[in-house]
Amino acid sequence: MGFYAGKRRGLMRARPGKCRIITGGPGILVAALSLASAVVSPASALIAWQPQNPQIATPTPEPEPVYWATVDRIMEEAFERSEVMEVASWLTDVFGPRNSKSSGYIAASEWARQKLDDYGLSEARLEPFEFAAGWDNKYTSVHMTSPQYSPFIAYPAPWSAGTNGKIRAPVKYVNFETFATEADLDPYRGQLEDFIILISPIQAVPTHFQFKPTSFTDEELDAMAAIPIPSPESEEPRERRPRAGRLSREQIYDFVFAEGALAVVRPDGSNGLGMVDAAVNGYSMERRMWEADAPASITEVIIAAEHYNRMMRILEKDIPVEMELEIRVEFPADDPYDYNVIAEIPGTDLAHEIVIIGAHLQSEPVGTGAIDDGAGVAATMEAARILMAIGAQPRRTIRVGLWGGHEMGLYGNRSHVRQNFADPVTREYKADYDNLSAYFNLDIGTGKVRGVSIMGSEVLRSILLEWMKPLRGLGMTHLFLNGMEHEAYKEVGLLGFYFEQDRKAIDDMNAHTNMDLYDRLVPEDLIQNAVVMATFAYHAAMRDEKLPRAVPRPW
Numbered sequence: 001m002g003f004y005a006g007k008r009r010g011l012m013r014a015r016p017g018k019c020r021i022i023t024g025g026p027g028i029l030v031a032a033l034s035l036a037s038a039v040v041s042p043a044s045a046l047i048a049w050q051p052q053n054p055q056i057a058t059p060t061p062e063p064e065p066v067y068w069a070t071v072d073r074i075m076e077e078a079f080e081r082s083e084v085m086e087v088a089s090w091l092t093d094v095f096g097p098r099n100s101k102s103s104g105y106i107a108a109s110e111w112a113r114q115k116l117d118d119y120g121l122s123e124a125r126l127e128p129f130e131f132a133a134g135w136d137n138k139y140t141s142v143h144m145t146s147p148q149y150s151p152f153i154a155y156p157a158p159w160s161a162g163t164n165g166k167i168r169a170p171v172k173y174v175n176f177e178t179f180a181t182e183a184d185l186d187p188y189r190g191q192l193e194d195f196i197i198l199i200s201p202i203q204a205v206p207t208h209f210q211f212k213p214t215s216f217t218d219e220e221l222d223a224m225a226a227i228p229i230p231s232p233e234s235e236e237p238r239e240r241r242p243r244a245g246r247l248s249r250e251q252i253y254d255f256v257f258a259e260g261a262l263a264v265v266r267p268d269g270s271n272g273l274g275m276v277d278a279a280v281n282g283y284s285m286e287r288r289m290w291e292a293d294a295p296a297s298i299t300e301v302i303i304a305a306e307h308y309n310r311m312m313r314i315l316e317k318d319i320p321v322e323m324e325l326e327i328r329v330e331f332p333a334d335d336p337y338d339y340n341v342i343a344e345i346p347g348t349d350l351a352h353e354i355v356i357i358g359a360h361l362q363s364e365p366v367g368t369g370a371i372d373d374g375a376g377v378a379a380t381m382e383a384a385r386i387l388m389a390i391g392a393q394p395r396r397t398i399r400v401g402l403w404g405g406h407e408m409g410l411y412g413n414r415s416h417v418r419q420n421f422a423d424p425v426t427r428e429y430k431a432d433y434d435n436l437s438a439y440f441n442l443d444i445g446t447g448k449v450r451g452v453s454i455m456g457s458e459v460l461r462s463i464l465l466e467w468m469k470p471l472r473g474l475g476m477t478h479l480f481l482n483g484m485e486h487e488a489y490k491e492v493g494l495l496g497f498y499f500e501q502d503r504k505a506i507d508d509m510n511a512h513t514n515m516d517l518y519d520r521l522v523p524e525d526l527i528q529n530a531v532v533m534a535t536f537a538y539h540a541a542m543r544d545e546k547l548p549r550a551v552p553r554p555w
């Protein structure tokens with residue numbers, strides 16, 4: 001991207017006397033040398049270097065400070081007196097799952113607010129954002145009743161309608177994937193009334209004889225660190241391909257229910273082992289079922305692939321299958337708002353400037369939202385607790401944000417950004433746009449933090465490389481040229497760091513499933529996450545300047 005190239009050249013000009021021994025892992029060393037070779041070698045030449053025109057020369061910047069003693073105290077508090085797993089248990093076991101406006105979310109948000117208040121943070125509060133209708137699964141019972149009885153592992157899809165009592169009905173297989181045009185529906189007219197419809201072919205299920213390694217190797221991290229910034233063309237938003245004359249998924253669903261079907265049943269994607277991924281998707285996503293003017297809901301059940309496949313193989317033998325379903329759900333909509341949890345550690349001489357740490361409190365409505373993202377919330381709250389416990393007095397205000405409405409499109413966090421920093425829809429900058437230093441986000445489940453993206457900015461590399469030094473022994477070893485950023489901040493030109501973590505479980509199968517439970521969490525990983533979060537927040541809050549942004553103002 002042209003901008004980055006120009007920025008790098010500018011950096012080289014502005015910091016000619018900068019010389020630092022780079023002690024990172026091989027990836028850091030290679031990446032740093034390749035970009036900075038013009039200034040770091042040979043050392044003797046640097047010592048002798050003098051500005052050619054002293055009038056315009058920039059003074060050599062002070063080295064980036066590292067608060068080693070504070071990090072020692074952070075680590076001691078984190079490892080000796082950790083509360084992170086206790087917080088995680090409350091968030092998951094007691095309140096999970098925490099879908100938007102569900103009783104679990106409401107209880108979790110009030111509990112977290114009180115907990116942050118108890119830790120001594122200031123102005124612990126619930127911050128409203130517009131969100132019309134939540135969804136709460138109150139009761140689900142799914143069985144095969146013929147030709148044999150079997151209870152099934154199954155969940156209603158998010159924002160599914162209930163069943164209006166217990167229903168028992170024959171099952172019919174109607175492969176939605178074969179519907180391309182209106183004419184394809186004709187053979188089914190008058191054929192679906194009072195049936196439960198299985199909508200997909202038999203699902204391939206992995207055998208799971210081998211599990212993946214759970215931590216990145218140094219070689220994998222080196223390769224990730226070297227991934228270049230994507231070209232502007234590849235960043236263009238992908239247009240949804242118009243399917244002229246072809247039926248949309250919504251049209252197919254609408255047809256089936258207009259024909260009098262009682263419910264649709266689909267298999268879990270490809271997890272197997274009894275897992276059910278019931279993320280917000282498909283019909284509810286297309287119709288934005290949480291909005292005030294959303295159409296009436298349909299009844300959709302997602303079932304473990306093995307159980308789904310069993311019914312399909314029986315049907316293939318021309319033996320009738322009967323199911324019994326009862327689903328009771330609520331769509332809480334009395335209050336037009338949903339809520340983030342916000343609290344602050346007040347700054348001192350730079351209190352008007354802000355560093356944010358956060359994670360999303362809302363979870364998918366199955367499991368208990370442990371790795372996604374109870375882990376991030378627990379580690380963020382623990383980082384705040386640790387900073388209070390050691391009596392940290394950050395110069396900037398450190399704000400904690402636990403976000404609602406996440407899985408449907410970052411509603412809570414986007415609302416916070418739009419109210420306080422900038423709104424990309426109206427193209428307005430808000431009062432604190434110039435006061436935000438950075439946002440640090442945790443959302444890749446359990447797994448140690450291994451690094452973070454510099455978003456193509458070599459200035460950020462030089463700063464973060466220093467902050468990371470006390471954390472290398474805990475496994476945070478790499479800076480990535482490019483990598484995940486938090487979209488709510490990125491889209492308005494702000495820094496939204498997304499820590500890269502070992503992908504224990506989350507890449508495999510547990511996120512968004514019924515088995516995303518407390519037992520997936522690894523205590524030592526969450527302790528490390530809290531140490532990283534507290535250390536980065538503290539350093540960002542202490543340096544003389546806000547972190548330099550990676551891109552210019554977007555408008």
Ligand SMILES: [Zn+2]
Pocket residue numbers: 360372373443
């Ligand atoms: Zn998440």
